[in-house]
Amino acid sequence: MKKIIILFSIFLIINISTTTSDPLEDLLGGLLGGILGGVLGTLKNLLRNLLGSTLPLSEEDLQDLAEKLKELSRSGYTISSEELLKRAKEIAEINRLTGGEWTAHFNLESLLPLEVQKRLYGSLTTKANKGNDDEDGADKDGPPREKRQARRSKRAASCTYNIEFDARDRWPSCKPIINYVQTQGHCGSCWAHSAASCYTDRYCINEAKNLRSTPFNASYIFSAYEILSCSKENGCKGGSEEEAYRWIKKNGICTGTDYQRQDGCKPYPFNPGTNNPQLTGCSQTCTNSKWKIPYDTDRKHYGTLKLLRKINLMSSICSDRRRLFGRRS
Structure with a gap:
């Protein structure tokens, strides 16, 4: 041989x-x-x-x-x-x-190929100046937009950039969850994964702040697939993280891990090696038959968009995105 x-x-x-x-x-x-x-x-x-x-x-x-x-x-x-x-x-x-x-x-x-990479970007930009505002483009509970912009400019002028903060050090029990990176495969679902992952991190941090346990298991990982298949965005053809958050605020979100782990209520169904994955519609029940918690019980309605609206924790990286494809953990 x-x-x-x-x-x-x-x-x-x-x-x-x-x-x-x-x-x-x-x-x-x-x-x-x-x-x-x-x-x-x-x-x-x-x-x-x-x-x-x-x-x-x-x-x-x-x-x-x-x-x-x-x-x-x-x-x-x-x-x-x-x-x-x-x-x-x-x-x-x-x-x-x-x-x-x-x-x-x-x-x-x-x-x-570059045309395939572009399909995977998936994150659609929102209208200018909407990233820090409420649904109607204004914060009803705060001052007019012009005053808010002036305040932000004043803070930026005196901002110190040598301050280091790592949520994994501040809340070490959440470190495995924050470090958990999922694979989207050949579906332009980065927008759904970004929203679900950030929501997962914020949920864990809230639990840690209240001195509750935060085990690294499927009960603490929220489903990118539910956002991908059930929100009104464009599925594997792209979507907006901001709109994904609005959808979570209105509907809640169930648990679900990545394809490799296949755990939680709605785990990600697409094998990383599958070309042109197709969505089959929004399921009102758990897609994982081994998950014993009913769908309506599993869903969480946690927090509001106010924190994200005020400091814009979740922003798309819209320039030079190809550099991110070189990163490997």
Whole structure:
């Protein structure tokens, strides 16, 4: 078998060198064949030579990138050597700017075609100046907008930026929940995940403030899928975090984890590797048959939008979003 793999790899290299203009794309095609070992090793060597001077990678990182490229091929996509090198330069620049505070890596999303990445952004911007206002564009209980803006400008002028605050240190029992990052897969549902995750964090912090326990289990994780499937936004085609919060305020929200854990009332149903996931409508019952708490009992109606309206905790990142695709926890 080892001889077959070696011969297959040699044949593939000869074939690439004589018939193609981009060996990377051909190797990605070879990964879909039945003999992967030799192709994967050849791919790692190609990546090492291609990226070495731009983004030096350890053996572990090379293996990880090769596996992600294999996953990319299985999803029906490919990437050219030129485009991969371009994205490597972007990651190297991010790491230069962060100064070691955190390190960007290749992940599957950063390897997808740009048009696919754009579909995943999902977060639709709201009208200018509405981010800190109530439903009708004004805070009925506060001063006129002009005075509020003047106060904000005055505070900003005297603001000290060297103050560090980490909610995970302030409420350590919530650290596992705050650190919990979900995968949206190939659905433009970041808006729903953002709202559900922020709501989850705020719920935990409120419990911790009142000296109640905050175990890291499905009872304390709220469902991005419920927002995605039941609010009036555009599902996998995008939505607004602000409108998602309004929906939570009006309807409440049930529990639900990510696809991997499949726990809670309405866990996320989409496998990260599924292309073009389709919503099946809003369910008025729990979609997880193993969850024993009835839907109407499971839903929580916690807090109001006032805190978010006043200090705008939840804002979309609307510029240079592609940089976020390089982040890996």
